[in-house]
Amino acid sequence: MANIITAFSKPEDAKSIKGILARNGYESAFICTSGAQVLSAAEDLDSGIVVCGFRFEDMIYEELRQMLPSAFDMLMIASPAKWSGQKREGIVYLPMPLKVHDLLCTMEMMVQARRRLRRRERSQPRQRSSKEQAQIDQAKALLMERNGMTEAEAHRYIQKCSMDNGTSLTETAQMIISLM
Structure with a gap:
């Protein structure tokens, strides 16, 4: 209403x-x-x-x-x-x-x-700030380096974890960075 x-x-x-x-x-x-x-x-x-x-x-x-x-x-x-x-x-x-x-x-x-x-x-998808995008990119880089993933695989992994946990991509990326 x-x-x-x-x-x-x-x-x-x-x-x-x-x-x-x-x-x-x-x-x-x-x-x-x-x-x-x-x-x-x-x-x-x-x-x-x-x-x-x-x-x-x-x-x-x-x-x-x-x-x-x-x-x-x-x-x-x-x-x-x-x-x-x-x-x-x-x-x-x-x-x-x-x-x-x-x-x-x-x-x-x-x-x-x-x-x-x-x-x-x-x-329409929400626009991420440059800081949020940098965190996602950093998490992808860590996954690519430590787990031998391609960029697409690392992105898909972050997306899946995000959906499974009910968190945003940025929050999931922050968790990955803090764990690694």
């Missing part, structure tokens, strides 16, 4: 939107009335969606979007007069007066997009 931060300058607006979302299966993690509160709440979450209005007591939505981590998307609800009409990265706009059906469909679209992005990120 997506982490949702509901943020409007008027607390009653935030509670109203939170209620609509909650009745339809979207649990709001935080209710905020200022941009600073939103940023503080975002620090506690790894990613999510900020449902907000145009203006807060301390900033407007554009400033908030610039300060939010990239793992957050924004659904801005405001009158058409407030929206400049420009497409902005990470911001979806819904006009007032708000239709509940539009809100729910837009939320579902944003949640699905966030899931697809997370799935795509998880499917």
